[in-house]
Each structure stands twice: as structure tokens, then as C-alpha cells.
Amino acid sequence: MEEPTKFASFSPTIRRVISRRVILAALMAVVCVLLVNILALRNPAKFALAKSADHSLSPLTKKVLGSLTNDVRVVALFDMQSDLFEPVRNLLVEYENISPRVKLELIDLARDPTRAEAVQQELRSPANAPGNRVLFAVNERVKAVNDSELSILDFSEFMEKREARRTHFAGEQLFTSAIVSVSEREQTKVGFVTGHGEHRANDQDGQWGYSKFAIMLQQKGFLLQEVSLAGTNSIPPDCRLLIAAGPRTPYSSDELDKLRKHLGTGGSLFALFNFYSLQRPSGLESFLADYEFEVGINQISDSKNEQSGESSLLLVEDLGSHPITKPILGSRLQMVLPRSVGFPEQEEENDNPPPVSVLAYSSDSGQAVVQTQDNQGALEKQGRIPLVAAKEHTNDSQPPTRVVVTGDSLFLGNSAFDAGVNRDFANLAVNWLLERSHLLEIEARAVTEYRISLSRAEMNSITWVLLIVLPGGTLGIGLLWWRRQMKRS
Numbered sequence: 001m002e003e004p005t006k007f008a009s010f011s012p013t014i015r016r017v018i019s020r021r022v023i024l025a026a027l028m029a030v031v032c033v034l035l036v037n038i039l040a041l042r043n044p045a046k047f048a049l050a051k052s053a054d055h056s057l058s059p060l061t062k063k064v065l066g067s068l069t070n071d072v073r074v075v076a077l078f079d080m081q082s083d084l085f086e087p088v089r090n091l092l093v094e095y096e097n098i099s100p101r102v103k104l105e106l107i108d109l110a111r112d113p114t115r116a117e118a119v120q121q122e123l124r125s126p127a128n129a130p131g132n133r134v135l136f137a138v139n140e141r142v143k144a145v146n147d148s149e150l151s152i153l154d155f156s157e158f159m160e161k162r163e164a165r166r167t168h169f170a171g172e173q174l175f176t177s178a179i180v181s182v183s184e185r186e187q188t189k190v191g192f193v194t195g196h197g198e199h200r201a202n203d204q205d206g207q208w209g210y211s212k213f214a215i216m217l218q219q220k221g222f223l224l225q226e227v228s229l230a231g232t233n234s235i236p237p238d239c240r241l242l243i244a245a246g247p248r249t250p251y252s253s254d255e256l257d258k259l260r261k262h263l264g265t266g267g268s269l270f271a272l273f274n275f276y277s278l279q280r281p282s283g284l285e286s287f288l289a290d291y292e293f294e295v296g297i298n299q300i301s302d303s304k305n306e307q308s309g310e311s312s313l314l315l316v317e318d319l320g321s322h323p324i325t326k327p328i329l330g331s332r333l334q335m336v337l338p339r340s341v342g343f344p345e346q347e348e349e350n351d352n353p354p355p356v357s358v359l360a361y362s363s364d365s366g367q368a369v370v371q372t373q374d375n376q377g378a379l380e381k382q383g384r385i386p387l388v389a390a391k392e393h394t395n396d397s398q399p400p401t402r403v404v405v406t407g408d409s410l411f412l413g414n415s416a417f418d419a420g421v422n423r424d425f426a427n428l429a430v431n432w433l434l435e436r437s438h439l440l441e442i443e444a445r446a447v448t449e450y451r452i453s454l455s456r457a458e459m460n461s462i463t464w465v466l467l468i469v470l471p472g473g474t475l476g477i478g479l480l481w482w483r484r485q486m487k488r489s
Contacts, residue, residue, distance in 0.1 A: 065179075072183065073137040075105045076092060190239070192225070192226050195228050196249045199245040201214035208413055240268060270403075271403070273285075295339060295405065298380050302362040324359055332421065340368050341387055341388055341406060
């Protein structure tokens, strides 16, 4: 005779309680499965099996670390729940492992705010600075890298999904740059030209202010100063880079002579134009023609690259192969009605390389429009139009000089500075102009996502399995077990 099961040995009341709990558990399992799968199916684009970034340091970074003569204090102020915390920590640990000069401290902003505040006061970091950041300090010199700078984003699907996808992690570029900045014996001076309605480094205005650009330069270790070319004023001899950003009134011949002398002694120039000066050219246009740049007295539109709802905003994704743009290929600059910047047309049979390198183009739908005397726009040219250019100018009798020219200055204004890869472009352009090639050659690390690509039919099949077959099977097994136990009782 078969021995009664443990279930049958219970009283009828206990058996009913157990049965109800089994059914309730099965129903709860079904509900949980349904909820999880509904959420997964509603957000397929956010599902990934794994994400990774290569944190092995480049030979150039190892060279920088091997040449350190002073201790570098590195403090990571991060909320450990941030999705950037792990790649930041892993990368900084590599720095620490390579060089005994790197002294790393990790501080959780959420769990240890008192320690975070004390370190910020000690290192004279502003209290209103962005939360997640990494501080690098050598003696009295401190540089910060904010978390907003660490990612290179892809905005190609932004209008559809309302989110940008992180494609690259730029931690090594920025961390090594910060270490170089705080370790240099003398600060490199960068001058902002004033006196012609240019953007000002201390101006916090949204569109016209350049304070965000200035703060970034200061964080990279540069010493900023305003430079007036009027009268008896001269360009400081130790000012290696001049930024002439958006002049709206003309330069005098004497001022242009001072710029020419600056370039003739190995100084660099970052010239930025905008559509405000179309009616009154600054004189820099003809000045730069001597260095083989052609700055258009026009305004560029691009129907293919217009930002949705903003015809004046162009999302420029056609970037040239140049040390400045190589790290940001595949990303977009956001520009505001730029002017064309390229070089004079060459004869077709001319096999010589172009005199300047074009860094950014409009799409093939670009149109250059010039204003006529009756204020009616006239089409000057159309197609793929150059917007940004650079050149290393050489002369047998003078040291080489570097020049970058953009057809828009507003894209580095406070309102647009963090849009697209504008900030990254500004950083890369300045590094190239100052011949910091070791920082340009450190490439941003790709972020790898392992995704499953499915057809619509395959997705429908999975939907049936996840929402019907799996929950139904779970419920069926539970009911079958319950019925079997009831029969045994």
C-alpha cells in the first residue's frame, strides 16, 4: 500500500491554505513575468547584453606618466550610482598602477558629502561646480574634468528616441591633458582679442558670452588675458595663441600688422566669423586671404542638416580627416547660419594639394546666399560647402604658424557650447593650434554595446512567447501541481 504523501497527511483546512498559496504564488509569478516583459518590449532600444570600454592606456599616456617629477593628487568626486562611475574608476586605477606619482582618492558624493566638501575647500574648487567630476592637483595648480566632458554622443537618433547614444569615452584624453596642464612649469597664455565687438571671455550671456569656453580653457591649465590691438598696445610676446571671435567692426591696418607680426613669430590664430558681420566685413577676411583662406561674405543654409523646427541651426556631420576632427568623426557640430570658409578654387589640372585643410562641410544640399543691394538673397553657390578650415603656414624666413578659421562663432557661445561635439571641437582645435600633438593622438575609447537585432516577424514571435506562452505555462504548471496534490489527498 502506497504511503500517504506529506500533503495528504495535513488536515483539510491546512490543505486548502497550501493550495491557495500555491495558486497565489503562480499568479504573482505570471504578473511579474508579464510586467518585466512588457517593459522590455516597450524599450527594446535600451536593452543590451553588455557595455564595455577599453581602459588600457596608450603609449603616449604611459610616456607622460613616466616623466612625472611631482606627485599628482587625483580626486574623483562621483555619485557611485552614476553610469560613468565604473569607467572613470577603472581608468584612474590604471593611471595609479602605472605611476607611483599618481595618488588616487575616490569620494562618493551621496554617502560622504562632508569629505567631498572638505576636499573642494582644500583644493579651492567652487562649491557650485557640477557634481560629478575629477580633480587633478599639483601643489597649487588644480584642474577639473566634469562628467559632461567625458562622453562623445551620437545624436543621429535623437529626434526619434529623444536621447543621444554614447559612442566614445574620452576619459584618457581629458585626464592626461589635465595631468600635463598641472605638471607644466609655466602656464601657456591664450589671448582673446577685444575692441571690435568680439565675444568676451568673461561674458555670461547665453548666445554671445564665451564664459563656458573660457572656463574650459582655464580648466585645461591656460592663463587667459584680453588683448587690445588699438593704439600703442602690443601683443604680449609670451601669448602663444590669439582668439579673434566674431568681430563686428573693422580692424585697422595697424592692428592687422600686429596680427601679421604675431603669426610671423610663430604665434597661432583662432579666427571665428558669423553672419552679423556680413554687412560690414572686419578686414580679417582679406587678411586671411594672404594665408590662402577664403572667407565668404555669405550665409549657409542646409535643408538636409537643419535641426527640426530650427532652420537656422545646422547639424554638421561631414567632418574632414584632420588631427582636430579625427577624434570626433561620426559626431555632429551644431552651427548657427555659418559663412563659408575654404580656399580659392584651383585649376582642374592642378595636382598640388589644397592650400588649407577643410574640417567641416555642409551636406550636398548646402546653399550659400549673398545679400544684394535691395536686401534680396542671391544664390552664390550650392552643394557641399566648406565651413571650417585649418592650415599650418610655413615660410622659409619665418617660424611655422597654425591657423584655424570657422564660419560661425556662435557655436562656441554659452548657449551652444555643450551642444553636439562643439566643446570637444574647441578643445581639440586649441590643442592643435598650440601643438599639443601628444594629446590629439590619444583617441577616445569606443563604447561597445552587444545588441540583438531582430526582424519584425521575429519580434512578434518573441512577443507571443514572452506575453502568452511563458506566463500561461507558468500558471498551467502551478494548476497542474495543485490538481495532482488534491487528487492524492
